Amino acid sequence: MKAHHRFALALTGALLLNYLPASAASLSERYDALRTSQPRLQARDAAKTLNVSEADLLAIGIGKTVTRLxxxxxxxxxxxxRALDLGTVMALTRNENGVLERTGVATRLKPQEEITGLDADKEKEREARMRNIAGGYLGGEIDMRFTFKNWKYAFAVVQPGKDGVVSRSLQFFDAHGDAVHKVYVxxxxxxxVFDxxxxxxxxxxxxxDLKxxxxxxxxxxxxxxxxDVKEFQMAWNELTDVHQFNRLLGEFGVSREQAMRLAPASSVQRVTPLAVRQLLEESAKQKLEIMAFLGNEAAIQIYSGKVSKVQEAAGWFNVLDPEFNLHLRDNAFNSGYVIKRAGVTSVEFFDKNGELVVSFFGVRERNKPQPQSWVDMTAALPKAGADRR
Incomplete structure (x- = not known):
């Protein structure tokens, strides 16, 4: 299609959307018009354009391609x-400016692991984690952390895929209609098993009607x-495990990015938002094993391993490997930080609203130091200025 024809089609769709008020056109009709004008628009962005939630947008297919659970x-x-029985799946977790997709098989916990394998030193934390497991997903190819109290709506979706193959998925949303996790057979x-x-x-x-x-x-x-910055910095220096960091934030009532400003000297180095590209490019070039954490208030998904194919496309910077995709809308990033906590170096990127989008660690063996290649690579990321903050 020629460029001026595509522009005319997009303009026609936009005019149609503006011309038809909600009272005159159903959400389904407005969505159809939008997809005609912008066929590559993701459902989350389409919902914003139409001023509805993504869950509301999906629900218009109930009785056709969608079943409400x-x-x-x-x-x-x-x-x-039950989804542990689906075998090979593609698990997708996202937030406003990042998407992590992993294809593989989720591992199932052994019965004794559910009782004794979860942070026995902290009984309250153990009990909380017990409430947020689903019989598996800890480690392995599909590595997840759940906060089920923030899950609300669930749907099964069966529809023709772009390649003509029928797509079957389970899609979950929070009370605000934002997608929290999706599982594709x-x-x-x-x-x-899905049926x-x-x-x-x-x-x-x-x-x-989702309300x-x-x-x-x-x-x-x-x-x-x-x-109390002095006490906060002392507590930071006393961390013995990076998993204690969230508790530290809660104890002092600081936000995650605020903690970057108040951190002890030499513990945080601010880097440019686009440093995420160099991190992924160098990881691919050096064949480094990395861990990528991406999530929302209901689910966090973790990838551990090497990355290979990285490229920019359509406003996103991407990892496009056969079994792992990572999509980052890095033009919405506002800041990045190389962080040292409990002897571990990580890199975190925040968006313009101060929300954590994605964080990275180097893969290391249990009870062994992190790879020096990871430390050296993070130290070489482009700095955001002379001031570490």
């Missing part, structure tokens, strides 16, 4: 527990002057 405090966990053996799961968890009320709630206004940071 049951809701309830324990239902999402039980669905994900990738094997024929998983089809009957049985959908039948067992089918909601008796197949309604598109999503507005997301709460983000709590303002405490002023730096209200933080």
């Amino acid at each position: 049951q809701e309830g405090e324990n239902v999402p966990r039980e669905i994900m527990r 990738k094997s024929e053996a998983g089809v009957p 049985k799961l959908v039948a067992d968890f089918r909601n008796p009320v197949q309604s598109a 999503v709630t507005a997301a709460p206004v983000k709590t303002a940071e405490k002023p730096d002057s209200a933080i």
